[in-house]
Amino acid sequence: MPELALTIHPRPGQMRAVQDMARRAEEAGFTGVSTPEATMDSLIVSTLAATATKRIHISTAITNVYYRHPAICAPAVSHIHEVSGGRFILGLGTSHRLINGPRGIDMGAPISTMRNYVEQLHKFMPASGGPPIYLAALRKGMARLSGEVADGVLFNMVPLSRFPEAIAAVREGERKAKRGQHTRIASLLGACVSDDLEQAEAAGAAWAANDESAAIKAVDDPMVDELFIYGPRDRCLQRLDHWRSTGLELPIVSPRSLTGDVTQGFEDALKGLAPNASKQPATERKR
Template sequence: MTVPKVGIRLPPCAPAGHLVRTVRRAEELGFDQAWFPDSQLLWRDVFTTLTAAALGTERIGLGTAVTNLVTRHPAVLASAARSVAELAPGRLTLGLGVGNSSVGPIGLRPSTGAEMRSGFAQLRALLNGEDWDFGGTVSRLREPLPVPLYMAASGPRNLRLAGEIADGVVLLSGVSPEPLAGASARVREGADAARRGRVPLVASAFCAVTDDVERAARRLKPICASIAQTGGARALALSGIELDVPDRVDGVYPDLVHAEDWDRAVEICSRWVSDEAATAFARAFCLFGTAGEIRTRLRELGDGGVGGVYLQHVGSYDLPEELIETVGRDVLPALREDG
């Protein structure tokens, strides 16, 4: 039996002191990793947050899930990552994505595959102390420090690219067996094409420890609608969830996944996502259920080749303190004993 590492997503939505206490509590309860998203208009700066977390903890792994190469130049990212890694030796993972919630609110476009490939090459070279030609100006990073580079991906092309260029992949397809297997296969294709070995996988999953999945699942409606809206309708259909969500949904700011008024977003998305569909989504794609059910799913993920799982609560502007407590108390101790 293989037990995956268990991480928690912590949006930088609170003052540093509050956030550090939360990370420290996750460390005390046995979480392996704390992942911080990066979106400059939604939250506090992710590297300032990581610095505070690094100074306030001793063991827990720290990472970005995720930053991007649009609002942050690769040279700036390399310096920031190296600086945090010095404070938390061996604990930092730099996760990168195309930039959705960072670029959309300021009218920029996400990174293309070619831009991701180039950015990864620049970052890796700089963090390894190699020279890089910036359009005729050759420079290098003083006192470099290598940092693992992970790529978040969901679509087939980006999954293959991640398998080709990244040190690890954050899978954004949830934990439903068929979509997860398909995503893992695309990563392997990319790794095989590049003649690389096995690429570590981290699966993201919304999580709630509850004995009333139907009630808790209603809050997932904006997440479910967003997946259907952005190319995930086929993956949902594999689990019997048929949705037809319009390309544009008015009345939600800044977007469905990061809605400031979550109750309003749930109400709006109820037009397309029924209670039954939300429950099916919670059971198939998320880790919603009793502590025992969640432990079983985590073991299955580990046995299926997933090396890490990072848990998310529903919401972007409060810390997942309740989730940390319930998972830390009711899930992790028995899971570790089994492992």
């Protein structure tokens, strides 16, 4: 069965919902859940998800390398990997200046910072070992670094038509490092599952523009199609297949609702994209 993961993003003050969300995703047939860090601690959320599930992989998308020293991060992720029974994937990223700047973080040179962070992380990792490491990449530089030093790459906001080119950068990094190891290809994919195609497309435009009203006007239909999965279940599944055909191995759906609410988006995606939905009687799917 093709892999398909779903991001978990509970509303503020509802962290207890994480375990239920992860459990339901597993029951629905998703192969993994992923936790962001914009407003949460990705490692704590991952621990909650791991203790509530038995089979699916748990990943972070992403864990910000500027937030934790490698000496602190290494044992923490090793413990999560152990608690999960080897199901944890550490997704590392540098985030953005708009996120890090207000927190007083000087990002310096992100690619050099990431390279050094991964090296130090391995240095401080306990003897018991740690999880696979995926690097978040928006551009070719970080994609190449993923091929050099990581177990996987986690793309975001890479257009469908440019995806083969992005993967080629990863393979270039592999050749440069002479690793002889396959770097797995994952990507966050924004999605809105709804029978209202026009409104779902509008939700995609808002997502692509980061909800900035002025920027939304500049997002045209082809751009939404390149970056976002939207519409009824069958259309969304078809678009996922298109992404997989380019070399994507692990799609991680980042859901939104028609109103932009990520928690409602989770419910919509859980019902609309559930791999087990086709195995359920029609009367159950209508509930």
